Amino acid sequence: xxxxxxxxxxxxxxxxxxxxxxxxxxxxxxxxxxxxxxxxxxxxxxxxxxxxxxxxxxxxxxxxxxxxxxxxxxxxxxxxxxxxxxxxxxxxxxxxxxxxxxxxxxxxxxxxxxxxxxxxxxxxxxxxxxxxxxxxxxxxxxxxxxxxxxxxxxxxxxxxxxxxxxxxxxxxxxxxxxxxxxxxxxxxxxxxxxxxxxx
Numbered sequence: 001x002x003x004x005x006x007x008x009x010x011x012x013x014x015x016x017x018x019x020x021x022x023x024x025x026x027x028x029x030x031x032x033x034x035x036x037x038x039x040x041x042x043x044x045x046x047x048x049x050x051x052x053x054x055x056x057x058x059x060x061x062x063x064x065x066x067x068x069x070x071x072x073x074x075x076x077x078x079x080x081x082x083x084x085x086x087x088x089x090x091x092x093x094x095x096x097x098x099x100x101x102x103x104x105x106x107x108x109x110x111x112x113x114x115x116x117x118x119x120x121x122x123x124x125x126x127x128x129x130x131x132x133x134x135x136x137x138x139x140x141x142x143x144x145x146x147x148x149x150x151x152x153x154x155x156x157x158x159x160x161x162x163x164x165x166x167x168x169x170x171x172x173x174x175x176x177x178x179x180x181x182x183x184x185x186x187x188x189x190x191x192x193x194x195x196x197x198x199x
Contacts, residue, residue, distance in 0.1 A: 081154075093143065
């Protein structure tokens, strides 16, 4: 099977990217529902309809109309706002960044499927992809630090924040590779344009 052109591997990858695109929009919708749901829970807690202990893990009472029921789960501190809000922000950054990356990959594989890989816009697509990956990675570090600070400052006394920095070498390596590939595609497009002018 050929790599470029119609009916090629590039066409198959492009189809997979279309499915990934729709899947990411489903995740974005679920994220919106989760954010709204968490906001509703906070409003219910503020109005006394939900026991704040529910967000801290353990036991709590939930009031519905004139009745109430008892809920138990084991996730210490997992639902408190110093953990949930940065968690929602991390998810938002990951989903938004993934949407940008998949959109650019779709455009890239559109040109691969037509058999014209060395277009000037392909270098731009690769550049946007590596910049997006860089932004996601930096945002991940900042939001994890924010989570630690919020837990240490506003968390319950039984919660303790431990700090550690984990560097994902595969992500940073991918970013460096994409920087080089973007320049290769830019140079390839320039050479192709020069060749077309001389003919």
